Amino acid sequence: MATEVKKRTLRDYDSHKPTWCPGCGDYAVLLALKKALLALNKDPHEVVVVSGIGCSGKISDYIKAYGYHGIHGRVLPTATAIKLANPTLTVIGAGGDGDGYAIGGNHFLHVCRRNPDITYIVMNNMIYGLTKGQTSPTSLKGFITGTTPYGAVEGPVEPLYIALSMGATFVARGFSGDPKTLAEIFTQAIQHKGFSLVDVYSPCVTFNKFNTYDWFKENIVKNEKPFESRAEAISHIMDVWNSGKVPVGIFYKEENSVSYDEQLVKDIKLAPALQDITDKVWKEKVKRIIEENFV
Ligand SMILES: Cc1ncc(C[n+]2csc(CCOP(=O)(O)OP(=O)(O)O)c2C)c(N)n1
Numbered sequence: 317m318a319t320e321v322k323k324r325t326l327r328d329y330d331s332h333k334p335t336w337c338p339g340c341g342d343y344a345v346l347l348a349l350k351k352a353l354l355a356l357n358k359d360p361h362e363v364v365v366v367s368g369i370g371c372s373g374k375i376s377d378y379i380k381a382y383g384y385h386g387i388h389g390r391v392l393p394t395a396t397a398i399k400l401a402n403p404t405l406t407v408i409g410a411g412g413d414g415d416g417y418a419i420g421g422n423h424f425l426h427v428c429r430r431n432p433d434i435t436y437i438v439m440n441n442m443i444y445g446l447t448k449g450q451t452s453p454t455s456l457k458g459f460i461t462g463t464t465p466y467g468a469v470e471g472p473v474e475p476l477y478i479a480l481s482m483g484a485t486f487v488a489r490g491f492s493g494d495p496k497t498l499a500e501i502f503t504q505a506i507q508h509k510g511f512s513l514v515d516v517y518s519p520c521v522t523f524n525k526f527n528t529y530d531w532f533k534e535n536i537v538k539n540e541k542p543f544e545s546r547a548e549a550i551s552h553i554m555d556v557w558n559s560g561k562v563p564v565g566i567f568y569k570e571e572n573s574v575s576y577d578e579q580l581v582k583d584i585k586l587a588p589a590l591q592d593i594t595d596k597v598w599k600e601k602v603k604r605i606i607e608e609n610f611v
């Protein structure tokens with residue numbers, strides 16, 4: 317009798333119960349990520365979630381997959397290294413707007429131009445949630461918090477511009493108030509070969525009383541299909557901001573992009589000095605380095 321293959325379900329990705337505040341946008345991000353992994357038929361052991369520090373960073377504890385809850389702002393170098401070490405893994409980076417665009421901003425610039433095959437989900441609530449509501453790089457001008465009692469003086473960064481101008485090959489934004497579309501965006505982002513940025517408007521219901529679900533619903537302008545060129549995508553995003561609204565959707569998707577990991581392997585194979593290096597030689601080299609330095 318043939319053995320019955322158990323069908324995978326969303327529950328297969330369940331882990332610890334989240335401690336986010338009731339209504340936090342991050343719940344929808346978690347669910348959408350599980351749905352995307354299910355849609356792509358990923359087994360938990362094929363996936364690693366690398367997260368930063370913040371309420372959003374707890375996501376790696378809440379999903380059954382390999383998890384790495386690292387230090388503040390360092391999701392991207394860690395995720396890149398994991399992908400290089402084991403290219404068979406599906407690598408997801410996740411964190412907040414503070415983690416990714418303030419302390420981690422430098423890594424963000426360079427990962428966009430490097431194009432490793434990883435997906436980066438930023439839960440953008442336009443505030444620092446975990447540390448109880450200070451302004452973040454995406455807070456709007458004039459936003460009042462404990463650190464900006466007279467209102468934020470500077471305008472927000474738009475990570476979508478940065479990603480597009482630095483060479484990212486998949487650039488999108490979702491909204492926690494539309495979890496179905498969010499799951500579809502995540503699915504495409506994970507399928508994309510190369511660096512995928514998915515910034516997600518994910519309201520902080522406790523500390524951000526301005527950018528609420530209703531505020532987003534009133535101000536979001538949806539983009540239905542990716543633009544052919546970066547320039548068109550940037551111009552559209554600028555037009556939306558200039559009209560006082562905020563853009564959501566998939567803006568750019570480069571077909572057949574060559575990822576950093578893929579290119580590196582090709583370069584190593586092509587480098588004449590390295591042509592004789594076989595797996596065995598590599599292993600011996602690594603063993604020697606470990607013995608000389610760590611044992
Ligand atoms: C090196 C370092 N600096 C500062 C902090 C304090 N800190 C913890 S989380 C955080 C920002 C959280 O905001 P965000 O990344 O937007 O995530 P959220 O909590 O909103 O999900 C800060 C400044 C820290 N943990 N480590």
Ligand code: SF4
Binds near residue numbers: 336340441446521523
């Ligand atoms: S403080 Fe804000 S970001 Fe943190 S769990 Fe609560 S609602 Fe979510």
